[in-house]
Amino acid sequence: MRQRWIAIVVLVALLGFAAKLVEVQLVDGPGLAENARMERETTTTVPAQRGDILDTNGVVLATSEVRYTVWVDQTLVATWDPAKDPDAPVVDGTGALAAARAMAPVLDVPAAELGAALNGTKRYKVVARDVLPATWRVLQGMGITGLGADPTQQRVYPSGTTAANLLGYVNSEQQGAGGLERQLDATLSGTPGSETYERGRGGQKIPDAGQTGTAAVPGSDVTTTVDQDIQYKAQTEADAAVSKTGASWVVVVVEDSRTGAVLALADSGTKDPNDPSVPADQRGSQAVQWTFEPGSTGKVITMANLLEHGVAKPTSKYTVGYTYAADNGEVFHDSHEHGTEKLTLAGILAESSNSGTVQAGSALSSQAQYDMMRKFGLGQATGLGLPGESSGLVREPAAMDGRSRYAVLFGQALTVNAVQVADVFSTVANGGVRPPAHLVQGTTGPDGVYHAQDPGRSTRVVSQKTASQLTRMLESVVDGEDGTGAKAAVPGYRVAGKTGTAEAAGANGSLSSIVASFVGFAPADDPRLTVGVFVKDPKSSIFGGETAAPVFSKVMGFSLDDLGVAPSGTKADPYKTTW
Amino acid sequence: MSTTDGATARVLRQFDPAGGQERSAAGASPAVANGPRLRVVRAPGADRSRAPFALLCGAVVLGALVLALLLNVQMAHGSFVSQQLEVDLARTAQDTQKLQSQVDAASSPAQLARSARELGMQPRSSQAFLRLADGKVLGATKPADG
Numbered sequence: 001m002r003q004r005w006i007a008i009v010v011l012v013a014l015l016g017f018a019a020k021l022v023e024v025q026l027v028d029g030p031g032l033a034e035n036a037r038m039e040r041e042t043t044t045t046v047p048a049q050r051g052d053i054l055d056t057n058g059v060v061l062a063t064s065e066v067r068y069t070v071w072v073d074q075t076l077v078a079t080w081d082p083a084k085d086p087d088a089p090v091v092d093g094t095g096a097l098a099a100a101r102a103m104a105p106v107l108d109v110p111a112a113e114l115g116a117a118l119n120g121t122k123r124y125k126v127v128a129r130d131v132l133p134a135t136w137r138v139l140q141g142m143g144i145t146g147l148g149a150d151p152t153q154q155r156v157y158p159s160g161t162t163a164a165n166l167l168g169y170v171n172s173e174q175q176g177a178g179g180l181e182r183q184l185d186a187t188l189s190g191t192p193g194s195e196t197y198e199r200g201r202g203g204q205k206i207p208d209a210g211q212t213g214t215a216a217v218p219g220s221d222v223t224t225t226v227d228q229d230i231q232y233k234a235q236t237e238a239d240a241a242v243s244k245t246g247a248s249w250v251v252v253v254v255e256d257s258r259t260g261a262v263l264a265l266a267d268s269g270t271k272d273p274n275d276p277s278v279p280a281d282q283r284g285s286q287a288v289q290w291t292f293e294p295g296s297t298g299k300v301i302t303m304a305n306l307l308e309h310g311v312a313k314p315t316s317k318y319t320v321g322y323t324y325a326a327d328n329g330e331v332f333h334d335s336h337e338h339g340t341e342k343l344t345l346a347g348i349l350a351e352s353s354n355s356g357t358v359q360a361g362s363a364l365s366s367q368a369q370y371d372m373m374r375k376f377g378l379g380q381a382t383g384l385g386l387p388g389e390s391s392g393l394v395r396e397p398a399a400m401d402g403r404s405r406y407a408v409l410f411g412q413a414l415t416v417n418a419v420q421v422a423d424v425f426s427t428v429a430n431g432g433v434r435p436p437a438h439l440v441q442g443t444t445g446p447d448g449v450y451h452a453q454d455p456g457r458s459t460r461v462v463s464q465k466t467a468s469q470l471t472r473m474l475e476s477v478v479d480g481e482d483g484t485g486a487k488a489a490v491p492g493y494r495v496a497g498k499t500g501t502a503e504a505a506g507a508n509g510s511l512s513s514i515v516a517s518f519v520g521f522a523p524a525d526d527p528r529l530t531v532g533v534f535v536k537d538p539k540s541s542i543f544g545g546e547t548a549a550p551v552f553s554k555v556m557g558f559s560l561d562d563l564g565v566a567p568s569g570t571k572a573d574p575y576k577t578t579w
Numbered sequence: 580m581s582t583t584d585g586a587t588a589r590v591l592r593q594f595d596p597a598g599g600q601e602r603s604a605a606g607a608s609p610a611v612a613n614g615p616r617l618r619v620v621r622a623p624g625a626d627r628s629r630a631p632f633a634l635l636c637g638a639v640v641l642g643a644l645v646l647a648l649l650l651n652v653q654m655a656h657g658s659f660v661s662q663q664l665e666v667d668l669a670r671t672a673q674d675t676q677k678l679q680s681q682v683d684a685a686s687s688p689a690q691l692a693r694s695a696r697e698l699g700m701q702p703r704s705s706q707a708f709l710r711l712a713d714g715k716v717l718g719a720t721k722p723a724d725g
Contacts, residue, residue, distance in 0.1 A: 060683050066673050133673040158683030160690075232688035491705060492718040557705070566708035569717045 040198040040206065047153060048190030050174055051219035053167060053181070055228040056263070056441060062167050062181065064174070065156050068136040068149040070107075070128040072099075074120040076146025088143050099144045106138050107131070130154050155181075157273045162232045165267040165285035166224075166386070166439070178283055180224065180439070182387050187443055190219035221444040225261035230254050233558045234266035237551050238533075242268045245547045246539030251287040252551065253422040253532040254559055257521050260426065260435030260455060262384065262419065263529070263559065289388040291415040292515045292534070295502025296352045296544070298411020300424060302361045303349055303473065305372040307466040311363045314346045314469050314575045324355035328402045332358045332410075335501065335543075347577030350476040350483050352499060354410045361409035366397035369408060375434075375461045376427060382419045382437045383456050392416040411502060422532040425497070425519050428474070429527035432467035434459045471496050475524050476574035485518055488549035490557045492567040494524035497552065499544035504536075513537055518548035522556050525568050531556045 024032075053062040078095045082088035082102070091101040100115035107114065107128050117127050129152075131139075136149050155170045168179020175189065176182035193216035198209035234252040241250045247268075254264035265287045271278045306312040320343045323333040334353050341347075348356035361369070373379065379394030392415040395404065404413035419437055427434040436456030444450045462470075474496035477485040484499040497520015506512030519532035533548040533555070541547055684690060692702075707718040 059686075063680070063683070065676050065680060133670070133677070137670070156680060158680060159687040160684075162687060162689060229688050232692075236692075561703075561706055566710065567717045569710075569715060 037198065040200070040209070041196065042199055043194055043196045044150075046193040046195050046213070046216045047151075047174070048192045048216040049218040050153060050155070050170075050190070051188040051221045051443075053184075053188070054221060054223045055163070055226045055231075056224065056261070057227065058223070059159075059228045061159055061163055061224070061226070061228065062155060062157050064153040066133055067129075067152050067154040068131040068133065069126055069152050070131050070136065070139065070147065070149045071124055071126050072118055072144075073146035073148070074118060074122045074125055077118050077144065080145045085143050087141070099147070102142055102144065103127075103139060106135060159228060159232075160274065161270045161272050162228060162235060163226055164273045164283075165270045165287060166226065166231075166265055167273060168387075169273050169283055177280070178387060179285065179288075180222070180386070183385055184222050184440070187222060188219045190446070191217040193217070218446045220446065223441045223444065223450070224439055225256075225263060225441050226265075226439070227254075227263045227559075227562070229562055230555075230559050231264040231266060233562075234264040234555050235268070235270055237554050238266050238268035241533075241535060241547065241551045244540070245535060247547070248536040249286050250536070250548075250551065251290065251418045251532075251534040252555055253287070253418045253530075254555060255419070255422045255426055255437065255530045255532075256435075257426045257429035257527045257530045258435060260383075260423070260437045260458075261441070262437060262439050264555075265419070265439075284388060285386075286536075287418055288384075288386045289390060289417075290534075290536075291390045291392045291417050292504045292536075293414065293502040294411040294416045294421055295500040295515060295517065296354075296411055297421055297424070297498050297500035297517055297519050298408070298414070299349060299352065299357050300428065300470065300474070300498055301372055301376055301378075302357055302364070302369065302409045303345065304376075304428065304462050304466055304470055305364055305369060306345065306360060307469050308372070308462045309364070309368065312345050312360055314344065314473050315579075316345045316360070317579045318343055318345065318348060318356055318359055320348060320353050320356035320359060322355065324359045326358055326362060326406050328405075330403045330406055332406065342579050344576055344579055346473045346476055346575035347482070349473050349498070350480050350574075350577050352477075352484050357410045358406050362406070364409075366400065366405050370394065370397050372461075373408070373414070375459070376424050377434055377459075378414065378416055378420055378424075382417065382423065384419060384437055384439050386439070390417060392420060411500065418532055418534055421517070421519050421534075422530050425521055425532070426530040427461050428467050428470050429496075429521035429530055430458075430467075431464045432460060432462040434461050471524055471527075472573065473575060474498060474520065475572040476577060478520065479572040480574050480577055482577055484543070484545040485520070485549050487545060488518050488520060488552045488556075490522060490553055490560065493522050493557075493560060494568065494570070494572050495522045495556065496520055496524040496527075499549060501542055501544050514542050516542055516544040516547045518544045518552045520552060520556070522560060523565065523568055524572065525570060528563070528565050529556065529559050531559065 050064040052060050052064075055061055074096070077099050080099055081094045082091055082098050083094070089102045091098045093101070096118035097115055100111045100118050104111035104114050109128070114127070117125060131149070139147060140149075153174055155174065157164060157167060166179055168181040169177055170181050171177045176185035181188065193214045195211070195213035197211045197213075198206045200206055234254055238250040238252050241247065250268040252264065252266040253262070255262050265285075267285050267287045271282050273283065307314070319340060321340045322337050323331055325331045332354050334355050343351065343353065343356055345360060348360060373394050379392055381391050382389065394414045397405070400408070400413065407413040423434055423437055435458050438453070438455040440453050442450055442452040475494060477483045477498055478488050478495045485497055488497055489495055497518055500515070500517035500519070502515045502517070503511040504513040504515045514537055516535040516538050517533060519530070521527045521530040531552050533551040535544070535547045538547040705718060707716055709716055
């Protein structure tokens with residue numbers, strides 16, 4: 001009898017277990033499994049590798065490197081006991097304190113500060129950013145529970161300050177925030193991917209569980225027209241000129257006269273983009289953003305206009321005084337006092353006479369001068385497309401006052417940027433055809449195929465004959481005995497160019513600032529390169545022939561040498577400057 | 580079997596050779612002709628055991644299970660090995676990146692100029708060109724300053 005009762009009790013118990021089993025496995029089962037899976041499953045964004053920026057020879061100017069953002073789960077760190085793990089570093093204590101002591105020498109951060117970051121109850125707290133992969137590997141090897149890292153990218157500029165003003169910089173989300181990084185951001189940043197997988201306690205992927213996701217598409221590499229060596233030389237000479245002349249800044253442009261490819265666009269005082277402490281307002285570029293009055297280099301346009309319209313010849317005779325009164329009564333004078341001189345048109349250009357230029361240029365209508373300035377590209381975008389670039393200002397004839405109408409003849413009452421001035425001289429160098437200025441040569445996609453970028457159209461501005469005559473006139477500036485640009489000479493080569501001294505708007509709006517310049521091209525008989533040097537507020541002298549011409553000589557000499565351009569061995573045959 | 584054994588035994592006991600011999604005083608054949616008919620009966624207790632077959636089935640099932648287990652273990656092991664290799668690959672890529680970056684920094688013009696100056700080198704002032712067409716030497720060469 002008792003046996004039977006025991007049997008019934010046991011049976012009931014077994015039935016109860018069976019019912020519970022059915023409930024757990026069949027009723028709640030799928031739901032619980034799903035909860036567990038959701039707890040394991042995680043989706044991460046796979047960042048896309050940002051494209052490199054290269055110079056014209058393929059040298060890397062900007063690249064992205066892997067870094068780690070190290071984080072901790074503070075609740076797990078508290079449970080760490082180094083004594084129990086034979087592989088762990090030997091430190092006193094347990095938990096956050098021990099972890100801080102272990103990690104401090106590796107991260108080069110005081111242990112107390114680290115301890116504060118590790119202590120608490122947060123499940124996710126960032127401890128260090130931009131950690132090198134080698135450093136992370138050391139930390140990983142310590143086996144601290146709750147320590148993890150997410151891979152990120154850091155933008156690195158291996159050349160330091162060279163070309164930094166053009167390259168720009170990226171913000172913390174790896175998006176371009178200035179310069180080429182910003183202009184080409186769409187090309188450089190790829191498309192991020194995603195990855196969904198199940199992970200175990202230590203963060204490792206569970207291999208048998210499914211894994212889905214989309215691959216990241218890396219960004220394209222961009223090949224620029226910049227030549228790293230020429231850019232370096234231009235920047236070095238710009239910095240040297242600032243200390244030598246006491247100028248506020250110096251801008252140097254080096255351009256291929258025939259194609260418009262910008263080989264260098266240099267600022268003095270360029271900061272190192274790898275230094276995160278440099279504030280954003282110091283990462284700009286005067287070479288790109290600055291607009292100024294071109295001054296005497298604008299006389300080249302006036303001369304081109306006179307020659308092109310057949311109004312004058314290089315040997316046309318003029319009697320030039322220190323002052324000249326225009327038809328409307330405005331009086332203009334030269335930079336140096338002098339008596340009445342008998343100058344040819346070439347002589348007026350060589351001596352950079354304002355009064356002579358107004359005298360000769362009065363034969364042109366205001367509209368004709370305006371049209372010629374626009375044909376030369378002034379007042380319009382250069383085509384470089386850099387952020388912050390301004391097109392300058394060229395007023396229409398109707399908007400000009402009595403003085404400005406003549407002042408534009410010698411490069412005042414209008415504003416330009418450095419590349420526009422270089423383009424004017426490249427037009428003369430290139431037989432009267434203005435080449436399209438460009439900074440980007442091509443792109444290489446993730447598939448490794450290089451695509452050259454169309455630089456744009458060239459524009460016929462003046463005839464070949466005008467350009468040749470103008471070139472010969474410009475050689476007198478450097479080669480002639482009265483030339484203002486004697487210091488721009490490059491030994492062995494024929495150089496054509498123009499000095500410039502312009503009054504520019506100062507801080508208070510009045511014409512209290514000075515821009516001294518020298519812009520020219522070489523070799524004059526077969527031009528290859530155009531170089532422009534612009535000096536803001538030099539203290540040692542206001543003349544371009546003194547402050548900018550020596551910089552031109554060094555940069556042009558280096559660039560011709562670097563590119564292996566041979567001199568022709570012929571001598572210049574300048575026009576007569578006097579009659 | 581025991582009841583049939585007893586029955587067979589009783590049949591055998593009833594078959595009395597002595598009685599048979601008395602009745603067969605006249606001759607042997609009448610004893611055979613008058614006895615019950617004999618049949619060959621299968622030996623009792625010699626039924627084949629089912630155990631070996633069952634054991635074989637069990638062994639097959641067990642073997643299949645063990646094989647499945649081993650395959651799974653191997654797959655999991657393979658996954659971990661592949662994961663480890665991916666980690667090694669990523670590390671090598673990072674090391675390559677770091678070294679490439681060091682090369683780029685060392686070959687930057689600023690660094691080269693610095694290193695060259697430290698070695699006592701001077702920048703070249705100009706170079707001469709030899710025009711092959713007529714053998715003329717163009718450009719001027721000067722000794723470097725310093």
